[in-house]
Amino acid sequence: MIQKLIANIRKTNAPVVVGLDPMMGFIPEHITKKAFAEFGETLEGAAEAVWQYNKAIVDEIYDLIPAVKPQIAMYEQFGIPGLMAFKKTVDYCKEKGLVVIGDVKRGDIGSTSAAYATAHLGKVKVGSQLLTPFGEDFATVNPYLGTDGIKPFIDVCKEEKKGLFILVKTSNPSSGEFQDRTVDGRPLYELVGEKVAQWADSCMGEEYSYVGAVVGATYPEMGKVLRKVMPKSFILVPGYGAQGGKASDLVHYFNEDGLGAIVNSSRGIIAAYKQEKYAAFGAENFAGASRQAVIDMIEDINGALQAR
């Protein structure tokens, strides 16, 4: 799947990923009204609104981008119907040729990690059948439990040619509380990065590994170091735009070949119509605003890459 991600990035010339993290406050009233009219003010109604919102955005932007990253928490909060909307979104994006990164940040040990890996990247055995539970292409994973927690995910990746992005340095203000603490003279995130590099070596595609890392756009100096620590790993970069990360800060997350990173924007794209810059599109044409925001983001990042 890392090969498909690279092929999609080359085809679109866009090292970006759009986060499909629908919050109720983002969804225009004409969509929620229609969904509530059909399903009531229920979890089903909310899930229908989420799905219609996602579908309209994906229809408008799928030709511009290589990948999407649905954040499962935003669906899980609407219970079972919400998770059905997640699954529908995953399936629809795959139909459209997009690589789907399930932002699930799962992580446990042994058979439990294996169950999560099966749920999101693998197939589950039921009697004589092999069935696909959620079927994303990549999943994000939390490393706090160590190799026991990661190994079962890598096993499934090898079998299914799927991929991982392991949390190394997250984009939030308090990520340093534990991640930046000094261990043997180096910050913990570097130690985690070294482990990611080892795991990555064990699971290579052609130029890049199936095992990537998450490094926030908000810490560009650390990104520069981590790029070198994990040379064969793609870096998924959250924190661009709304969280404050700038394109000029992100060039060091890429390798010389112009690959090696994929920059995420979520609300900056899906709720673009709420920004002054795109307000002219109006709530009715929210998806048109998202398309323009994607075009602007790609130009911003490619411009910075060309200028380096």
Add this chain to the structure above:
Amino acid sequence: MIQKLIANIRKTNAPVVVGLDPMMGFIPEHITKKAFAEFGETLEGAAEAVWQYNKAIVDEIYDLIPAVKPQIAMYEQFGIPGLMAFKKTVDYCKEKGLVVIGDVKRGDIGSTSAAYATAHLGKVKVGSQLLTPFGEDFATVNPYLGTDGIKPFIDVCKEEKKGLFILVKTSNPSSGEFQDRTVDGRPLYELVGEKVAQWADSCMGEEYSYVGAVVGATYPEMGKVLRKVMPKSFILVPGYGAQGGKASDLVHYFNEDGLGAIVNSSRGIIAAYKQEKYAAFGAENFAGASRQAVIDMIEDINGALQAR
């Protein structure tokens, strides 16, 4: 909810929790056969088998124990139908008066952590309605992202009187890879434990906090230290039995009041009929074997507590 947990522990005189972590290999053939006959070898069939298996065990043991801990990964691997079985299990256990600890190990930042907290412990606003997505009483949470990741969970706990168990030192062999690394002369898990103690202070019930911790039974010396670091937190202790933790090792996880810890066993209880010790029950009476295993576990732990 910490008050209900304490009341339940006092009523049953059993500081234990049973992990409802159904793997297909645990479920007796007569149950899977019946489920597959009705629903086919499908995700629905697997979910039905899981639910019938859980229900039979809960019916047999609910009067003996204060709480259950369903591991959501084991349900998530069967996709949407699996998660419906999770929800049914949560609801049924609550009906039976049990405290339900959702072993979900979620953790993200800001609005995403808030969405997870809503999904598992809170209520979600849909139009004018407040609806309950999954409705567990406690959730397990991963601390790698720092306070930004934990705070939204604590906010929901305060509002809903729900609780957390934050991963501090996990029971698996490689948990030390990051958790044991020395930071300012102390292991990282101690630093995380200190943070848990601070978070716990901000969210007190009567004697104990709504914010607890996970410390594996397999590291009793560390448990002894962490007990003192987090005096007001309940410790959820995995790793008893199957993973090697012994009752005599666990006494230091408890405070002088006999409270402060709750020891989990999963496969040791739910798959007891597969052990030589309980084989006489047979696969047909698997739930009877589970009941006897619970009785033995309570006796083992209470014996060790009395002997200290």
